[in-house]
Structures are given as structure tokens and as C-alpha cells.
Amino acid sequence: xxxxxxxxxxxxxxxxxxxxxxxxxxxxxxxxxxxxxxxxxxxxxxxxxxxxxxxxxxxxxxxxxxxxxxxxxxxxxxxxxxxxxxxxxxxxxxxxxxxxxxxxxxxxxxxxxxx
Amino acid sequence: xxxxxxxxxxxxxxxxxxxxxxxxxxxxxxxxxxxxxxxxxxxxxxxxxxxxxxxxxxxxxxxxxxxxxxxxxxxxxxxxxxxxxxxxxxxxxxxxxxxxxxxxxxxxxxxxxxxxxxxxxxxxxxxxxxxxxxxxxxxxxxxxxxxxxxxxxxxxxxxxxxxxxxxxxxxxxxxxxxxxxxxxxxxxxxxxxxxxxxxxxxxxxxxxxxxxxxxxxxxxxxxxxxxxxxxxxxxxxxxxxxxxxxxxxxxxxxxxxxxxxxxxxxxxxxxxxxxxxxxxxxxxxxxxxxxxxxxxxxxxxxxxxxxxxxxxxxx
Numbered sequence: 001x002x003x004x005x006x007x008x009x010x011x012x013x014x015x016x017x018x019x020x021x022x023x024x025x026x027x028x029x030x031x032x033x034x035x036x037x038x039x040x041x042x043x044x045x046x047x048x049x050x051x052x053x054x055x056x057x058x059x060x061x062x063x064x065x066x067x068x069x070x071x072x073x074x075x076x077x078x079x080x081x082x083x084x085x086x087x088x089x090x091x092x093x094x095x096x097x098x099x100x101x102x103x104x105x106x107x108x109x110x111x112x113x114x115x
Numbered sequence: 116x117x118x119x120x121x122x123x124x125x126x127x128x129x130x131x132x133x134x135x136x137x138x139x140x141x142x143x144x145x146x147x148x149x150x151x152x153x154x155x156x157x158x159x160x161x162x163x164x165x166x167x168x169x170x171x172x173x174x175x176x177x178x179x180x181x182x183x184x185x186x187x188x189x190x191x192x193x194x195x196x197x198x199x200x201x202x203x204x205x206x207x208x209x210x211x212x213x214x215x216x217x218x219x220x221x222x223x224x225x226x227x228x229x230x231x232x233x234x235x236x237x238x239x240x241x242x243x244x245x246x247x248x249x250x251x252x253x254x255x256x257x258x259x260x261x262x263x264x265x266x267x268x269x270x271x272x273x274x275x276x277x278x279x280x281x282x283x284x285x286x287x288x289x290x291x292x293x294x295x296x297x298x299x300x301x302x303x304x305x306x307x308x309x310x311x312x313x314x315x316x317x318x319x320x321x322x323x324x325x326x327x328x329x330x331x332x333x334x335x336x337x338x339x340x341x342x343x344x345x346x347x348x349x350x351x352x353x354x355x356x357x358x359x360x361x362x363x364x365x366x367x368x369x370x371x372x373x374x375x376x377x378x379x380x381x382x383x384x385x386x387x388x389x390x391x392x393x394x395x396x397x398x399x400x401x402x403x404x405x406x407x408x409x410x411x412x413x414x415x416x417x418x419x420x421x422x423x424x425x426x427x428x429x430x
Contacts (some may be wrong), residue, residue, distance in 0.1 A: 032145070033149035033150055047172065047174065048150065049179045050174065052179075053183040056142070077142050078146060
């Protein structure tokens, strides 16, 4: 498989997971940069050019509430999960756990064949 | 420091719809400034190269703008099959109308050769089709803007039993084939029947024509062309070869072969007005050329009949 094909599939694989990670992280209020730092600290590296537009799109779907605040002499837009977002997060989390368990079995088989 | 950031934010804003420029620009700038502040805390005062590196990591302004506001396709994806079908149908009809219209001009003109006729068809068709393409696209664009989400009930109510039996790849009839057949039939009908309504001046200007006998024969077989038009319209509706349609097509094509070969052995086939162009044409040579041409033309429906016979055996 070529590097570009691998990269394309990797991005596709991460796309859905990133939404889940962002929604889960925004149970507490964050502004763009602080959210990125938190995700990075938990092992998810997402570039700024992808993260900031993603937050906005989620807010436009009413999954996030947002508010401009002044802090440390600078204005920042804080985001937090809305009621609709919280409901969706719970549903997506259930879905993820079912999927993850099933995938664990399948990938476990692949790992055994490889060894 | 601020200059590079301002230029970057402005570049992103330029790629955004006007209604979203200010808000996204404001937010993007706040995010970048947060990053630069964090970097300053780690490294001290930032050089232009360090700021440039941060901006490069953000991504090209065009890409970032597309992430903020993903581009919308001109035609919504659920309209695409209907759009393509409509486009093909309308362009096909425009082509047919152009063939007929230009054939009428050609028949009434004494100085328009076959090459000029083909160019006139192509030019007229390109003009009409550009207009048709623009109008259809505009209509579907407006429809796409009005309905962002469409629940297509027909998708939910489908039954596997309703699907046509299509086990061979060749069973789908291409629209190009149908429209080229229709164009041929209409063209031939115009050629056969137009002389009946020509004025005396137009008739006098014709130097070479089919003999009266040959013309009469063609008028008798013109119902066959009408039958071909009906069959093509039916194909356009069904778009799938069935056993019966193949049988009908074989009979039709074999009839065309017989008619063309019968025409080729007609004597006299052509008449020549020697008074208008004395010594320019040799009638015997012209007749021989016309006969050879007709035999070559007969090979096309013969090939189609053979092809359909082979397909019929595969059912």
C-alpha cells in the first residue's frame, strides 16, 4: 500500500473518532487552544486547521453552546456541550463501545494470525 | 508579529462567504494568538520564522477556509441521477431538432454540401446545447438550494422482485445509440419527403437527384422509418433489451438491409440535369458510386442484426 493511500485511510478512520473525542472533552468548557492541549495531553494529536473548524461545525449543529469571554487581556470563545450534544454523546459512546468490543475480537484474530 | 497573523487571517477570510468572514476571522485570530502566547511562554520573544512556522502548521488559508465552510456541490447528490438523465434527454432532443432543422435548410439550398451540412448541425447543436445545459443546471441548482435534506420514499418502498432481469452487460441500451438511430430515421424521412413540398425554383436548382421511380419506392418504405422511430422511443423508455425487443430489432434491421440493397439495384437510380452542368458529371459513374455507397450502408444494419442474433442466443 502506498503512503498516500495509508494516510487517506488513516484520516478516514480518525475522522469519526475525533468528533467523539471533541464532544467528550467539551463536557467542560474550553476555548480552541485549551481543547487542543487537552486532547494532545491525552494522546490525540489533531492539527489546528482541522480542530477549530470542527468545533465550529459542531456548534452550528447546536451540539455545543458557545460564549465570548475576556480573559488575560484577550477575548476567547468558550465552547461547552449543549443538552442536544450531551444526548448525542451518550448515544455515540454506547455505539462506540459496542463497535470497539466487536472490533477487539476481529483484530485479536488478526494479531493471532500474524504471530 | 501581528502583520503575518493579520495577513493569514485575511487570506482565510477571503475564501469564506461574506456572512461568515467576520466571526470566523475573529475566532481564528483569537486561537492563533493563544498558540503564539503559549509559544512565547516557552521560547521567549518569537521570531518571524517561528510565527511563520505556526501559521504553516495551521495549513494553507484555502484549506482552512474549506474546513470551516465545506464547499457545497452545485447539484445535490440525490438529484444527480435525475439531473444526468434530464440533461441527456434534453441534449438528445436538441440534437434531433437540429438534425431536422438543418436538413430542411440543406434540402432547400443548392450550394450547401454534405460537409457544410455536418458543420451546420455541429454548430447549431453546440449553441443549443450550451443554452440547454445552462438552463437545466440552473433549475437543478435552485432545487438543490431549496431542499437540503430529502427523504426519498421511493427508495424505502422498493422490492427486489421489481428489478428487471439483467444478466448480461450488453442488456442496458445506451442513450447515444438510441439518439443516433433517431437522428438517422428523422434525417432520412426529411430527405425522402422534403422534395414533395419544394418550390419550383428549388426543384429547378437541383442538379442531381433520385429518379422518380426510386423516390416513389422510398416513400413506400417510409413507414419502416416511422416504425424505427417508435422502436427507438420504446427503447428510450425501457432502456433494457428484452428477447422481444431484440427480435423486433433484428426484423427491423434486416428490412433496412433489404430496402437498401433493393435501392442499390434500381435502374435508373439517379437523374442528372445535364443542362445546368454539361460535361461536369458522368451519370454512369455517379450511379456506380451511389450503388457501392448503398451496399456499404447496408452493412451497418446487417452488422446490428447479426449482433442481435448472437445476443438472442444468450437469453
